[in-house]
Amino acid sequence: MAVLRTLIGESLRTTRLRQQRTLREVSGAAQVSLGYLSEVERGQKEASSELLASICRALGIRLSDVLRDVSETLSVLEPAPDLVLEPAPVASVHSIRDVVAAA
């Protein structure tokens, strides 16, 4: 499953690359270590709220915009909370049986 920090990391990385800036530049501006920023971008480290805010400032973007984008991506990947699997309509059951029978 796609984890929140993976999506946030991807979003930050994409923004940085679009700005044609290096990890070194952005980590310096955000006052975080290069290694840490790299791990956050790859979804390997969970960034604190303060750190996220700092990275966004360094990139000149709004954290709210990052979250909006991430929530949109997540909404596609995430199953509905009360997802109840519907039984397959009879027609499909027949088709599946036909496929199985034909195999």
Next chain:
Amino acid sequence: MAVLRTLIGESLRTTRLRQQRTLREVSGAAQVSLGYLSEVERGQKEASSELLASICRALGIRLSDVLRDVSETLSVLEPAPDLVLEPAPVASVHSIRDVVAAA
């Protein structure tokens, strides 16, 4: 400044209270300690991506919906990245002076 984890915590707490569920119930369902959930709700602890997903599952809500709500609130509170403060229009300066003079 409103920090991300504060807004996420408030959102989760509001949802739980609307469902009229106790910390004990939700922490049990989410398999986190009661104290930890309480700290997350009050914005005192940063929840990991996995923990957030687990709390959302326990509440029967989608993390993407929480993030969308949080991003909307944050967008109001958060200054634009390149915000340049505009000088007040002359008319307003006069009105303020009038108010001050009248006081």
